[in-house]
Amino acid sequence: MGKNRKLKTIESLGEFGLIDQIKKWVPSSSKQVVKGIGDDTAVFAISRGRYQLMTIDTIVEDVDFVRKRATPEQIGWKALAINLSDIAAMGGTPMVALVSLTLSKNTSVDFVKRFYAGIRRLAQKFHVSIVGGDLSRGDRISCSVALLGESKKGATIFRSGARVGDLLCVTGTLGGSILGKHLTFMPRIKEGKWIARFGASAMIDISDGLGQDIHHLMERKGIGFVIDEGKVPVSRAALMLTRGDKKKALIRAFCDGEDFELLFTISPVRFRALKNTWPRKFKTLLTVIGQVVSVSKSLVKPPKYLGYQHF
Amino acid sequence: MGKNRKLKTIESLGEFGLIDQIKKWVPSSSKQVVKGIGDDTAVFAISRGRYQLMTIDTIVEDVDFVRKRATPEQIGWKALAINLSDIAAMGGTPMVALVSLTLSKNTSVDFVKRFYAGIRRLAQKFHVSIVGGDLSRGDRISCSVALLGESKKGATIFRSGARVGDLLCVTGTLGGSILGKHLTFMPRIKEGKWIARFGASAMIDISDGLGQDIHHLMERKGIGFVIDEGKVPVSRAALMLTRGDKKKALIRAFCDGEDFELLFTISPVRFRALKNTWPRKFKTLLTVIGQVVSVSKSLVKPPKYLGYQHF
Numbered sequence: 001m002g003k004n005r006k007l008k009t010i011e012s013l014g015e016f017g018l019i020d021q022i023k024k025w026v027p028s029s030s031k032q033v034v035k036g037i038g039d040d041t042a043v044f045a046i047s048r049g050r051y052q053l054m055t056i057d058t059i060v061e062d063v064d065f066v067r068k069r070a071t072p073e074q075i076g077w078k079a080l081a082i083n084l085s086d087i088a089a090m091g092g093t094p095m096v097a098l099v100s101l102t103l104s105k106n107t108s109v110d111f112v113k114r115f116y117a118g119i120r121r122l123a124q125k126f127h128v129s130i131v132g133g134d135l136s137r138g139d140r141i142s143c144s145v146a147l148l149g150e151s152k153k154g155a156t157i158f159r160s161g162a163r164v165g166d167l168l169c170v171t172g173t174l175g176g177s178i179l180g181k182h183l184t185f186m187p188r189i190k191e192g193k194w195i196a197r198f199g200a201s202a203m204i205d206i207s208d209g210l211g212q213d214i215h216h217l218m219e220r221k222g223i224g225f226v227i228d229e230g231k232v233p234v235s236r237a238a239l240m241l242t243r244g245d246k247k248k249a250l251i252r253a254f255c256d257g258e259d260f261e262l263l264f265t266i267s268p269v270r271f272r273a274l275k276n277t278w279p280r281k282f283k284t285l286l287t288v289i290g291q292v293v294s295v296s297k298s299l300v301k302p303p304k305y306l307g308y309q310h311f
Numbered sequence: 312m313g314k315n316r317k318l319k320t321i322e323s324l325g326e327f328g329l330i331d332q333i334k335k336w337v338p339s340s341s342k343q344v345v346k347g348i349g350d351d352t353a354v355f356a357i358s359r360g361r362y363q364l365m366t367i368d369t370i371v372e373d374v375d376f377v378r379k380r381a382t383p384e385q386i387g388w389k390a391l392a393i394n395l396s397d398i399a400a401m402g403g404t405p406m407v408a409l410v411s412l413t414l415s416k417n418t419s420v421d422f423v424k425r426f427y428a429g430i431r432r433l434a435q436k437f438h439v440s441i442v443g444g445d446l447s448r449g450d451r452i453s454c455s456v457a458l459l460g461e462s463k464k465g466a467t468i469f470r471s472g473a474r475v476g477d478l479l480c481v482t483g484t485l486g487g488s489i490l491g492k493h494l495t496f497m498p499r500i501k502e503g504k505w506i507a508r509f510g511a512s513a514m515i516d517i518s519d520g521l522g523q524d525i526h527h528l529m530e531r532k533g534i535g536f537v538i539d540e541g542k543v544p545v546s547r548a549a550l551m552l553t554r555g556d557k558k559k560a561l562i563r564a565f566c567d568g569e570d571f572e573l574l575f576t577i578s579p580v581r582f583r584a585l586k587n588t589w590p591r592k593f594k595t596l597l598t599v600i601g602q603v604v605s606v607s608k609s610l611v612k613p614p615k616y617l618g619y620q621h622f
Contacts, residue, residue: 007419015446018423025427026410026434026441033407033440042442044407047358054442056367056409056457060449096344096355098367099337100455108318112329116336123337129344130337131353131365134455135326138371142449144411146367146457 039159040089040204041149051156053149055086061140065183072111074183075143076118082207083147084126084187085260089205090158091196092151094126094189099133100144107141115143126189155196157203157264160219166201166265168225168290174210174261175253176237182258191284195264198274203264211254213263227290235259265292350470351400351515352460362467364460366397372451376494383422385494386454387429393518394458395437395498396571400516401469402507403462405437405500410444411455418452426454437500466507468514468575471530477512477576479536479601485521485572486564487548493569502595506575509585514575522565524574538601546570576603 010018023037034051035043041055059065059079070078080097087094099119103112123130128147171191188205195203206213210232214225234246234253242248266274271288278286321329334348345362346354352366370376370390381389391408398405410430414423434441439458482502499516506514517524521543525536545557545564553559577585582599589597 007421009417010414010420010423011416013420018420018446021420021424022427022444025424026431030407030438030440033442036440036442037444039443042407042409044442054407054409054457054459056411056443056455057445058411058413058447058455060413060447063448096341096353096365098353098365098457100367100369102369102371102453103321105322106320109321109324109329109332110318112321113332113336116333120337127341129341129347131344131347131355132350132367133333133348134368135329136369136371136453137374138451138453140449142413142447142453144367144369144445144455144457146365146409146455148365148459 035158040086041092043090043156046150049153051151051153053087053090053092053151054146055083056144056146057082057086058142058144060142067141070183072114073118073121075141076115077122078183079143079145080119080122080128080147081185081187082260083145084122084189085205085207087147087149088188088192089203089262090151091155091192091200091203092149093193094128094147094149096129096131096148097123098146099130100136101133102136102138102140102142104139104141105137126187151196157196157200159202159204159216161201162217162220162223162265162292163201163267164223164292164294166267166292167271167288168227168263168265168292169271169286169288170206170210170233170261170263171284171286172259172261173233173235173285174206174238174259175235175249175256176239176241177256177258179237179240181235181237185260187260188262188284191282192262194277194281195262195266195274198266199270200264200266203262206259206261206263207257209255209257210259210263212257217263217265222295224293224295225290226293231287231289233285233287233289346469351397352403354401354467357461360464362462362464364398364401364403364462365457366394367455367457368393368397369453369455371453378452381494383425384429384432386452387426388433389494390454390456391430391433391439391458392496392498393571394456395433395500396516396518398458398460399499399503400514400573401462402466402503402511402514403460404504405439405458405460407440407442407459408434409457410441411447412444413447413449413451413453415450415452416448437498462507468507468511470513470515470527473513473528473531473534473576473603474578475534475603475605477578477603478582478599479538479574479576479603480582480597480599481517481521481544481572481574482595482597483570483572484544484546484596485517485549485570486546486560486567487550487552488567488569490548490551492546492548496571498571499573499595502593503573505592506573506577506585509577510581511575511577514573517570517572517574518568520566520568521570521574523568528574528576533606535604535606536601537604542598542600544596544598544600
């Protein structure tokens with residue numbers, strides 16, 4: 001708010017304020033587009049009963065990873081994994097990816113080889129083909145991956161479907177991903193498809209932190225959440241970072257971000273069916289942490305925990 | 312080749328040497344994939360008679376544009392246009408795009424608004440929907456656009472189909488794009504579709520310079536090109552840059568790059584049909600600059616003109 005500042009910066013607007021603006025600046029008009037900006041992936045109708053999903057995500061050196069603390073394989077893994085996580089959050093199946101890599105001239109060939117080994121290992125795991133890309137020059141390493149997937153029309157889960165009475169559930173544990181999980185996590189593709197199959201009403205992947213991402217599930221007016229803090233699955237990493245202080249670790253579980261777990265809502269009846277099949281299919285933890293309530297009844301409004309914002 | 316250098320750098324390998332390596336590191340295995348790394352776009356079968364095309368391209372500040380010499384609208388325009396040009400080179404129709412933008416915190420909201428205005432203006436021109444994206448933080452501005460399009464199976468033009476006896480043709484004029492064209496060019500989408508419809512045998516867009524990109528049309532063994540240098544359509548910008556020196560301007564037409572014109576091969580019979588319809592459809596120049604010959608007959612081998620390499 002200095003006197004001489006002529007133009008508002010994006011920092012003053014914040015990441016989500018900026019995204020809201022961008023939505024107005026580039027309306028997506030095509031009839032084919034089922035969902036444009038504002039969900040985990042874009043969704044468009046490709047044939048009867050089938051949706052196509054498309055997402056892009058960029059990681060930048062010294063923001064999303066630090067060279068000294070990440071192996072080249074981990075950087076490649078993360079570049080693809082964050083996109084897979086977006087497909088997972090729709091209940092979709094990933095198909096093909098493009099990789100655009102920006103490198104400095106003096107990058108070693110060995111780095112690039114190991115970077116692609118990381119991408120390849122993850123791609124093979126989910127039968128994703130790397131079908132193209134682009135190389136650019138820059139001072140710092142950055143990588144954009146665009147990923148195309150598909151989903152069944154009836155089993156595609158958006159952010160906006162939560163209904164009063166639904167349970168709020170999360171996979172895995174939260175917090176402290178900076179200790180390593182943010183570079184090595186396994187995208188919840190299989191879990192996401194299974195959850196979608198059992199009829200989740202809304203879903204998102206936790207990239208900016210539970211406390212922030214839950215707000216994206218409140219797009220529908222009149223709904224809120226009650227979260228039982230005692231039930232939030234705090235990770236061991238979060239407890240390590242706070243030296244066993246459970247209260248501080250809980251804050252980390254809400255705020256740290258980059259957990260890449262799935263946060264979803266589902267009716268109690270459907271949850272029961274899901275829960276019954278879960279242990280046979282997955283080792284991943286599945287926890288009910290709260291419930292969807294109407295805002296008028298929501299005595300405990302979800303606190304505005306701060307998660308990660310890029311600006 | 313220094314004694315103390317432990318690891319080979321990507322600069323020593325060159326951009327195309329590196330791409331050849333990457334192809335080996337990430338084989339694309341899916342049956343759906345018609346063409347993986349190595350053409351203007353990836354191509355995969357989506358339904359009978361229809362191909363899907365997908366491409367990604369990144370522009371980086373101080374490499375692909377300079378803030379002081381480009382308006383925000385031009386930067387946005389270029390970010391989308393280079394991808395449209397890749398779809399054009401396949402004879403395809405662009406559909407939806409994702410935009411991943413990396414910005415520094417102190418970027419003005421006005422810059423972002425004008426950047427998207429540039430994208431929007433071009434997107435509307437070709438009925439492309441901007442359906443999503445991503446925001447990242449970085450010291451320099453960079454932007455990756457992923458673009459999805461489609462083409463008819465029978466009218467999709469690859470780089471590899473040139474046949475002995477075909478004519479070598481180019482749209483527009485070449486050289487000197489640094490004077491402005493690289494920021495303001497109109498992607499040859501309509502021309503590309505028209506050329507595909509008339510049965511071109513191979514096509515590429517000129518991004519790295521005619522002298523370099525023509526080598527990508529020689530993938531099929533045993534073929535070469537004879538180029539009539541006198542027929543190469545040298546741009547006014549190239550002549551301006553060389554103060555009217557025609558010989559130097561010709562070198563610029565071969566080497567400058569970022570012309571984003573279409574270079575294609577087509578049989579003489581088909582070319583005649585194409586040429587007859589062209590003036591009614593387009594104002595864009597269409598020039599025959601040479602012919603495809605068998606390497607044994609190629610007395611004049613195409614010289615290894617150097618175009619642009621990122622590393």
